[in-house]
Amino acid sequence: MKIEQIKEIANAVLYEGYLLYPYRQSAIKNRQRWTFGVIYPREYSEANGGIEPWSMQTECLVRGSANSLLDVHVRFLHLLVRSASTPAQAETDAANAREWGLAARMANEPLEEGVEREVEAPALPLAKLAAHPEVVELAFPARRLEEAVAGEANAAVVREQQALAGVITIAAEQLSADLFKVSVRIENTTPGTAGIPNQGNRIMLQSFVSTHTILRAQHGAFISLIDTPTDVQEAAKGCKNERTWPVLVGNEGEYDAILSSPIILYDYPQIAPESPGPLFDGTEIDEILTLRIMTLTDEEKEQMRSDERAREILERTEALTPEQFMKLHGVIRDLRPLREGDGL
Numbered sequence: 001m002k003i004e005q006i007k008e009i010a011n012a013v014l015y016e017g018y019l020l021y022p023y024r025q026s027a028i029k030n031r032q033r034w035t036f037g038v039i040y041p042r043e044y045s046e047a048n049g050g051i052e053p054w055s056m057q058t059e060c061l062v063r064g065s066a067n068s069l070l071d072v073h074v075r076f077l078h079l080l081v082r083s084a085s086t087p088a089q090a091e092t093d094a095a096n097a098r099e100w101g102l103a104a105r106m107a108n109e110p111l112e113e114g115v116e117r118e119v120e121a122p123a124l125p126l127a128k129l130a131a132h133p134e135v136v137e138l139a140f141p142a143r144r145l146e147e148a149v150a151g152e153a154n155a156a157v158v159r160e161q162q163a164l165a166g167v168i169t170i171a172a173e174q175l176s177a178d179l180f181k182v183s184v185r186i187e188n189t190t191p192g193t194a195g196i197p198n199q200g201n202r203i204m205l206q207s208f209v210s211t212h213t214i215l216r217a218q219h220g221a222f223i224s225l226i227d228t229p230t231d232v233q234e235a236a237k238g239c240k241n242e243r244t245w246p247v248l249v250g251n252e253g254e255y256d257a258i259l260s261s262p263i264i265l266y267d268y269p270q271i272a273p274e275s276p277g278p279l280f281d282g283t284e285i286d287e288i289l290t291l292r293i294m295t296l297t298d299e300e301k302e303q304m305r306s307d308e309r310a311r312e313i314l315e316r317t318e319a320l321t322p323e324q325f326m327k328l329h330g331v332i333r334d335l336r337p338l339r340e341g342d343g344l
Contacts, residue, residue, distance in 0.1 A: 015280050071215070072168075074186055077115065081113075084149075143160075184215065214249075214257065222256070224267050247259055
């Protein structure tokens with residue numbers, strides 16, 4: 001499977017819980033998001049008793065040879081805070097709005113957004129990794145962007161992002177002539193975080209969020225840690241995965257790619273083919289969510305438009321044809337005939 005197709009599946013993990021129905025930030029369940037795959041800064045974690053994890057580790061098995069190469073993609077969200085700078089009169093008008101206008105006023109409160117980050121380490125020879133681990137440093141500087149709001153004098157949208165730093169260590173251990181154990185360890189080394197108070201959501205701005213790893217083998221084959229062949233089960237037991245679950249990804253029967261996910265998955269996860277697009281909810285209830293979106297009030301829909309990805313959901317839903325909508329209804333998978341002895 002091509003890396004672009006694998007990333008489509010991985011993005012379902014990346015944005016799991018990003019913004020849930022009713023897709024507006026005034027909803028209580030959307031006031032704090034992204035609880036999966038968080039890697040906190042090490043300084044912060046150790047200053048607070050080491051409770052919050054500052055690393056993530058993937059270990060898996062791959063059959064290969066001296067010609068085998070490994071491609072590694074580490075992906076996560078880097079949060080930023082979006083705030084609106086509005087004229088005083090507009091703020092006064094909002095404060096005098098009717099009671100339901102509370103949702104509209106919340107649209108001007110600071111809002112977290114996620115920026116996709118990816119660090120690649122391509123074509124790493126397994127034999128070389130067994131002799132000497134590959135260390136990749138990552139660094140994303142702080143930034144502040146200000147964007148004028150069209151048609152509104154003195155109004156602007158400000159986006160601010162904190163700096164991030166980390167280290168990725170990729171290693172391999174040769175277990176037999178054609179069997180290797182591969183490990184990918186991700187650490188958040190962002191400095192100056194020990195003094196950040198352990199409250200609210202502030203530390204999330206300097207954390208790796210929804211962290212996951214994609215591994216691809218060239219001239220090699222990964223081994224399932226769920227349905228492990230008998231001859232390598234002892235080796236599989238020696239794989240230590242911390243806060244992540246590696247599964248085979250691609251078309252069933254392919255063994256050249258692994259998705260190491262902070263959410264428990266089975267081998268070969270797939271996006272439902274009838275799904276018109278992401279809804280940030282991995283429970284495959286597209287029809288129900290689509291119907292609920294159609295019942296939102298105009299004011300609720302206006303709040304959805306304040307978030308770029310929520311706006312995409314709204315526009316896609318409103319553009320669905322009757323034929324597309326009917327594809328969401330009554331889907332049945334994995335039908336098989338009953339056999340004698342099957343329970344009813």
